[in-house]
Amino acid sequence: MDMNSFSPMMPTSPLSMINQVKFEDEPDLKDLFITVDEPESHVTTIETFITYRIITKTSRGEFDSSEFEVRRRYQDFLWLKGKLEEAHPTLIIPPLPEKFIVKGMVERFNDDFIETRRKALQKFLNRIADHPTLTFNEDFKVFLTAQAWELSSHKKQGPGLLSRMGQTVRAVALSMRGVKSRPEEFMEMNNFIEIFSQKINLIDKISQRIYKEEREYSDEMKEYGPIHVLWSASEEDLVDSLRGVARCLDQCCKATEKRMSGLSEALLPAVHEYVLYSEMVMGVMKRRDQIQAELDSKVEALTYKKADTDLLIEEIGKLEDKVECANNALKADWERWKHNMQNDIKSAFTDMAEENIHYYEQEQIVDFLQLQND
Numbered sequence: 001m002d003m004n005s006f007s008p009m010m011p012t013s014p015l016s017m018i019n020q021v022k023f024e025d026e027p028d029l030k031d032l033f034i035t036v037d038e039p040e041s042h043v044t045t046i047e048t049f050i051t052y053r054i055i056t057k058t059s060r061g062e063f064d065s066s067e068f069e070v071r072r073r074y075q076d077f078l079w080l081k082g083k084l085e086e087a088h089p090t091l092i093i094p095p096l097p098e099k100f101i102v103k104g105m106v107e108r109f110n111d112d113f114i115e116t117r118r119k120a121l122q123k124f125l126n127r128i129a130d131h132p133t134l135t136f137n138e139d140f141k142v143f144l145t146a147q148a149w150e151l152s153s154h155k156k157q158g159p160g161l162l163s164r165m166g167q168t169v170r171a172v173a174l175s176m177r178g179v180k181s182r183p184e185e186f187m188e189m190n191n192f193i194e195i196f197s198q199k200i201n202l203i204d205k206i207s208q209r210i211y212k213e214e215r216e217y218s219d220e221m222k223e224y225g226p227i228h229v230l231w232s233a234s235e236e237d238l239v240d241s242l243r244g245v246a247r248c249l250d251q252c253c254k255a256t257e258k259r260m261s262g263l264s265e266a267l268l269p270a271v272h273e274y275v276l277y278s279e280m281v282m283g284v285m286k287r288r289d290q291i292q293a294e295l296d297s298k299v300e301a302l303t304y305k306k307a308d309t310d311l312l313i314e315e316i317g318k319l320e321d322k323v324e325c326a327n328n329a330l331k332a333d334w335e336r337w338k339h340n341m342q343n344d345i346k347s348a349f350t351d352m353a354e355e356n357i358h359y360y361e362q363e364q365i366v367d368f369l370q371l372q373n374d
Contacts, residue, residue, distance in 0.1 A: 032129045034144065036122035039114050040071070049073050054125070068145045073354045074099060077121060077138060078144065083139040084128070090330040091134065091164035092337045095276030096120070096129035119269065130315045132336075133313040133329075167312060180291065180296050183327070190285050191335060197278035204271045211263055218256045255359050262355035270348035274341060281337070284330060291326045295319040 038053040077096055084093045097120035124142075128134045142154050159255070173275060197310040227244040232242035302312045 001266070004296055009274075011085055027084075030130070031059045032127045032135060034122065034129055036118055036125065042073075049075075050114060050117075052121060054144065063141070063145065065145075069163070070144065070147065070151075072143070072151075074117075074121075074152065077124065080139060080143045082253075084134055084137060085283075085287075087139070088133065088136060088329070089291070090284055090326040090333070091328075092277070092281055092284055092333045094124050094126055094133070095280050098276075116269070120273070123273070137177065182292070186285070186288065186327075189330075193278060193281045193285065197275075197282065200271060200274050200278055204275045205261070207268055207271055211268060214256065214260055214263070218253060218260060219247060220251050240357065257360040258356050262352060266351040266355070267348050270344055274345065277337075277341070288326050288330055289329060291319070295323050 028161060033056070035055045036052050037055070039050050040052075042049050049069045051073045054068075054070050054072055059067060078099075081093060081096055084091075097117050128137075128140055130260040134140065139154075140150065146154060228242045228249070232239045232246075235242060295316065298312055298316045302309065302316065
């Protein structure tokens with residue numbers, strides 16, 4: 001049956017119509033399964049932090065076992081993200097949740113904050129596991145399998161501080177220099193992500209405001225029902241009506257809470273993840289430009305013979321290969337990212353629409369009960 005058509009043989013309620021346009025899941029071919037759970041608080045003389053248990057199950061031959069269990073803190077996730085960006089500068093690395101939260105939104109280290117972060121960290125790892133290239137990164141494997149002391153030892157390997165500082169200074173200089181002629185396809189990507197970033201940030205702000213206002217509305221409504229119960233104690237002729245109103249308000253509160261739960265668990269995280277994704281993609285675009293800017297500077301130096309010609313020609317050849325690899329990696333990852341983004345956003349809004357339909361159907365039941373009482 002064509003899933004995009006509405007069959008007259010099928011029910012035509014709003015929910016059934018929404019369900020008909022959903023795409024079927026692709027066959028599950030995963031061979032790496034990651035779970036993040038059991039957060040633990042650690043208090044030392046100098047800091048307080050949370051660690052999370054990470055369980056990995058796999059059938060891959062390059063792993064020494066089929067199951068691993070380790071504990072990691074947020075700084076370890078940051079290290080992994082940095083290593084992935086270093087190894088794959090023009091691949092779109094999944095975003096991590098922010099280290100610090102917006103003041104006034106939620107207290108740091110309370111249960112809601114920890115659970116929200118746990119879910120985001122689990123999504124981060126599973127997005128890496130599902131990526132056709134990142135999933136085979138050696139640092140990712142070490143992150144999933146190494147015990148704490150082994151990971152600490154592994155972190156100490158690699159370029160030293162002075163080398164990293166030199167790379168950073170050169171990257172800043174190249175970004176300031178800019179590129180002379182960015183290819184048209186990357187101009188289109190850049191324009192797309194700038195517009196996307198503006199729109200998704202606006203949706204994020206509006207969604208957060210709606211959630212805050214509905215939370216305040218729900219809290220006030222919870223106080224409204226008991227008032228009618230107390231009122232009924234002094235109005236013998238209105239006892240049934242007032243208590244009926246109280247019952248309806250209680251049902252409204254439950255329906256509102258369920259709707260808000262859907263908003264906080266489905267729409268808000270999905271939208272905010274793509275706010276962070278937009279920042280990541282713009283960072284990838286800058287790194288691609290830096291690679292091209294380095295090539296442009298060498299070509300310019302050769303043109304004006306500012307250095308040894310043979311050495312420049314050799315360096316230019318290597319940089320041309322580097323630019324081509326960077327461009328191909330970004331183009332392939334860009335299409336994959338856009339496809340996932342469209343599916344994720346569509347799914348989030350569809351789920352939210354279902355929650356809204358359930359809510360208003362429940363409201364109609366409440367209205368009917370109120371009429372019956374009247």
